[in-house]
Amino acid sequence: MSRTLHRTPCPACHHAVAVSFHDGGHQPLATLAWPATADEARAMKRLPHAFVRCTGCGHVFNRAFDYTEIPYGDEPNRMFNLGPLWGAHLAAIRDRILSMLPASPRVVEIGCGAAELLHALAGARPGTYVGFDPHAPLEAASDSVVLRRELFDPAVHLSELAPDLVVARHVLEHVHDPLALLQEIHATSEMLGRPVLLFVEVPCIDRCFETGRTADFFYEHYSHFTTTSFRTLLERASEHVRFVEHGYGDEVVFGVAELGNSATQRRILNESGTFEARARRTRRTVRMQLDRLYEEGARVAFWGGTGKAAMFINAFGADARRFPLVVDSDPAKVGTYVPGTGQRIEFRDVLHERPVDVVVITTQWRAREIVAEMQREGIDVPRVLLEHDGELVAFDSHSHPYRDASERSEEEAA
Numbered sequence: 001m002s003r004t005l006h007r008t009p010c011p012a013c014h015h016a017v018a019v020s021f022h023d024g025g026h027q028p029l030a031t032l033a034w035p036a037t038a039d040e041a042r043a044m045k046r047l048p049h050a051f052v053r054c055t056g057c058g059h060v061f062n063r064a065f066d067y068t069e070i071p072y073g074d075e076p077n078r079m080f081n082l083g084p085l086w087g088a089h090l091a092a093i094r095d096r097i098l099s100m101l102p103a104s105p106r107v108v109e110i111g112c113g114a115a116e117l118l119h120a121l122a123g124a125r126p127g128t129y130v131g132f133d134p135h136a137p138l139e140a141a142s143d144s145v146v147l148r149r150e151l152f153d154p155a156v157h158l159s160e161l162a163p164d165l166v167v168a169r170h171v172l173e174h175v176h177d178p179l180a181l182l183q184e185i186h187a188t189s190e191m192l193g194r195p196v197l198l199f200v201e202v203p204c205i206d207r208c209f210e211t212g213r214t215a216d217f218f219y220e221h222y223s224h225f226t227t228t229s230f231r232t233l234l235e236r237a238s239e240h241v242r243f244v245e246h247g248y249g250d251e252v253v254f255g256v257a258e259l260g261n262s263a264t265q266r267r268i269l270n271e272s273g274t275f276e277a278r279a280r281r282t283r284r285t286v287r288m289q290l291d292r293l294y295e296e297g298a299r300v301a302f303w304g305g306t307g308k309a310a311m312f313i314n315a316f317g318a319d320a321r322r323f324p325l326v327v328d329s330d331p332a333k334v335g336t337y338v339p340g341t342g343q344r345i346e347f348r349d350v351l352h353e354r355p356v357d358v359v360v361i362t363t364q365w366r367a368r369e370i371v372a373e374m375q376r377e378g379i380d381v382p383r384v385l386l387e388h389d390g391e392l393v394a395f396d397s398h399s400h401p402y403r404d405a406s407e408r409s410e411e412e413a414a
Contacts, residue, residue, distance in 0.1 A: 006052050008063045011178055011223050012233040015056030018063065022217055024049030030218040032071055045069075047219045059229035060205060065222045067176050089248045093169075094120040097199055100256065101125070101164055108132065108163040110152045111171035114140045118167075130161060154181075154188040162194055166259075169201040172233075173221045182237035182259075189260025191269050198238070201254035202230060204246060227253055239264070282390040286316045289392045290360075294322045299356040301325040301381075303370055305338040305345040309362035312387070314340040318360075327351060329373055351379045361386040367395055367402040 004020040026046035035041035048064035094117065101107070105127040109118055112131030122129045122144035129145045132152040141147040166185060172178035182198065189196045202225045205216055217224060225233070227244065230253045234241045238257035246253050293300055302313055305326040312318075313326070319341055326343040327350060328334065334347045351359075359374070359381045361367050367386050374381065384395040386402065393400060 005055075006063055008052065010054035010056060010059050010229075011061055011176065012059035012225065012229045013054060013057040013236055014179060015054050017055050018052035018061075019055055021053040021060055022049070022051040022214060024051065024214065024217055027219060029070075029220060031220050049217060049219060051217050051224070054229065057229040057232040058226045059232075060217070060224035060226070062217075062219065062222055065176075065219070067222075070174075070220060086248065089252070090116060090120060092247065093117065093199075093201070093254065094124060097121060097165065097167075098125055100197060101127075104128075105165065106161060106163045107165045107167065108152070108157065108161055109167040109169070111168065111174075112136060112147065115145050115147060117169060118145045128161070130163075132157070154185045158185065158188050158194065158196070159192055163196055165197045165199060167199045169199070169254075170203070172200060173202050173223045173225065176222060178223060179233055179236055182233065182257075186237055186259040186262070187265060187269070190262060190265045192260070195258060195260040198234075198257045198259050199254065200230075200234065200257075201247075201252055204230070204251060204253040206253075207250065225253060230255065238262075278390060282387070283315060285391045286387055290316060290318060290323070293358060298358050299325075299354075300358045300360060301327050301351060301354075301356045302343075302360050302362055303327055303329075303348070304362040304366075305343065306333055306336070310339045310341075312362040313338055313343075316387075325350075325354065325356065329370070348373070348377065348379065351381070356381060358383045358385060360392065361395065364388065364400075364402050368404065371395055 002020075006018045006020070007016055008018050009016055010018060027049055028044035028046055033044055035044060047066075047069055048062075050062060050064040051060055052063045053060050098121065103125075105125065107118065107121060107127065107129050109115065109131045112118060112133045114137055115131045118129040118131050119142065121127075122142070126144070131145065131147045132150060133147070134149055134151060136147040136149055138147055138149065172181075175181055185196070185198065202223075203216070203221070204227060205224045206227055207213070208216055227246070231241070231244045234244065234255050234257045238259055239262050240258035242256040242258065244253065244255035300323055302309070302318060302323060302325070305313065305328055320343045324343055325346065326338055327346050327348045329348045331347065333345050336345050337343065338345065361370050361384060364386050371384060374384075385392040386395055386400070388398070388400040388402070395403070
């Protein structure tokens, strides 16, 4: 039995390795081309069906898929919804959803098509129902259901509509990165402080393993969900999955998850926002301090000029005209130039010949070593500064974590 491993990210769980699963050769589009003549049908472009299976969650996807080959702008993705068994399934889904909604719900559906589900919900319970689909038939809209011919954007529409429920039925199998979409909805809900329920339904390929059928695997469906990969998708998107169940003779799998109710994600978002604001203040403050040193006529040397030191010099506006002297103790860096600003990096001993008033240490974590090196080499500088807690501070007289712990304790005691 021949098996080939592929390093390719899984759309359901982002696991990095998949195994060969089904080579369907090159086939035409099956649901979106709608050829008007026999000759046009025979002349259709053939596209690669190179299906692989994620070794992490068991998800099946086409590693040769190219979203640009899908002509969504030409024909709608039509799905047969008129069969009595399918109608019964849709009614059961409607009732299940209504049992989770408030008296006057706000519901958004991604990829709503002709909005059959939204109309079913609106007919049973008044509320706000909005469907997003770039090719939605606007004649299917009504006083109860609003259809918008645009892609759903979590950052915009969650804030605008504040839905109680977001629905994605028979959409995620077409999306290039369904996990990223659900995680974005989750993070946006958390950031807005507005938890939202998510209802997802997709075709289920579990029966393919029992029967060996291969007709399920066509090009327009980039993703093919097993029960396990579907559950994994929801669990990667949310810490609170309410249920995962099957319908329509086990040919579909659906589930509900709570988004925007994660203490871990809320902590990360808050920490990130705090750090971002703090970094902006630091940049302004340190730039002003460097401006002041220049205006005062201080002779300044920056210790370190590549890597993180170069980032420091660029971020805080230490240009070569005002601050031409950059030194380093690594002979391999001497004679090269600071990326972005262009100062020539000199060996540290130049400070004997060109004494300065201030040394700015650009790499805080090496501050103790640099100061010890200066003392060892007899490089005497009145002030040694480093950035800490949003400003340039004196190495030897300010409390910071880059000095010896015993030195800090003695200072605090004094």
